[in-house]
Amino acid sequence: EEDPNTNSPPVATSGPGTKPNQDDNWGETTTAVTGTSEHSLSQEDIVRITKDLEDSVGLDCRRYFTLTLAVILGLLVFLTPLAFLVLPHLLWPEKLQSCGTACEGLFISVAFKLLILLLAVWALFFRPPRAGLPRIFVFRALLAVLVLLFVISYWLFYGVRILDSQDENYQGIVQYAVSLVDALLFIHYLAIVLLELRQLQPSFSLCVTRSTDGETRHYNLGQLSIQRAALAILEHYYCDFSVHNPALLSASKSRAAKHLAGLKVYNVDGEFPAAPAEGPGNNAAAGLAHSQSRAMIAAAARRRDSSHNELYYEEAEHDRRVRKRRARLVVAVEEAFTHIKRMQEEEQKKAPGDVMDPREAAQAIFPSMARALQKYLRTTKQQHCHSMESIQQHLAFCITNNMTPKAFLESYLTPGPTLQYSRDRWLARQWTLISEASVTSGLKDGTVFLLKCVDFSLVVTSKKIPYIQMSEEYIDPKSHKFVLRLQSETSV
């Protein structure tokens, strides 16, 4: 943490023999730590470090817990029909009727249905998890409970009516097992509908705004809970929003600081508002502060502020500078690209002289464009997004794929989506969902929630897509007729 500046004027001693409360030489012996010491940390860095610590510890236990539950449930579901079929043979093999043709046909049916169920469950549930959400996934939990109850009820029935009474009708038992597998397949169908199909039809339009620079996008989502909608939006964020660049905000911050620093309030008549007192005294102090702020606002409105003029000329100058640097950059890159040529197959065999692979070729032509590129990146405040290594890699990639200089430059001229940059430049990894409604409740018209990251936050508002009433009107193709607009004048 930054220590506050501890300057104060030194106090003069009152006399040679007196011992004052303060040490005489404290003015010289007190060290003042300013904010620009080498080992200082800002508040943001500390928050980032603590979040990284939390990241590695907490949520893994929950993930493993749900994983083990899922595995146990899956084993239970798959082994139950097999158990139903095998147990009679183990427990009362003499009493059992032999399995006829129809019964053996049912074995094939059970086998294939179990195989289909296995593939379907693998396709739907055994996918790498996309994210760790704050609350449980309600539909999945409900489905798990449903499956568990279902299997338990089947076991109860089996235990009471078949195991206890040792039923000899083996075909009936096999049909019972087949009905279990059929019902499981239907539950899987229900799972597909609830988990995958229901949210496909778009019913809400979500407006996502980044709080720092106001970049806004709109997405259409179906009926989802707030946490699933937040997840969908974050996945879109990485692909669509341009990378967050804190260097672009410094201009407006400095302007804001100048506005605040312009006016100072001096209280000429009346006491200084001391530490907040109780009761009515507090109100007086609050009223004084209130009137002070109002006076500041009025004075700021009245003063003839020329900062808009400065902004206009500054922006015009900046645009001109950027365009000039860009022109130099484009020319330098085009010239650099003319220095290398792709060698054809036949030439490769003939002249094995000064042959380079893409990386060496990139390294060879990079110096001629490096300076122009670096100057351009500095002017557009993007220099921290690209390292020299990454630029050379990109250049080698472009050379390998026969891309033109314009294609190479495209990723530097415009800031691309966050995914395009390397992980450590994202500045957006750990997200917190802030919502007034419960995060497992569904989206409604007018739902607002925040996705907060360390440096910025995304404000999300949802609006319902309106119900569309469409009517039809039939037009006969022969009904399209036209006349000329006449205005003749005849002399008589």
Place this chain on the structure above:
Amino acid sequence: MAFVPGQPVTAVVQRIEIKKLRCNDNLILGFSIGGGIDQDPMQNPFSGDKTDKGVYVTRITPGGPADVAGLKMGDKIMQVNGWDMTMMTHDQARKRLTKKKEDVVRLLVTRKSLQDTVNHSKCPYYKNHDNPNEVLK
């Protein structure tokens, strides 16, 4: 001056008698007409209501028979020799006016100033021309 379907058309009209002038085997009247039920009423510069498809006088030859008879530019022709002109095509109107057998055409024409004159004469003191029943206090 445009008609309301189903209601009789009322207008203050002036009777104008034009003697046709013989000019090289042609009988000319000395004015031009525009308008008609087959024409575009929006382009009529003289009509008050731009849906009026009546026949209007668009030009008067100065010194010609129509000018002498007192026909003015912008007049709407209501009748020619007893034949109604308010529901005529342009060509039918032209034919009615240029019958070779007739030397004289008697027109009934209307213009806005006629209505104003009537209002004026009805009540000398009135507040606005549109409502002659209101008396200026």
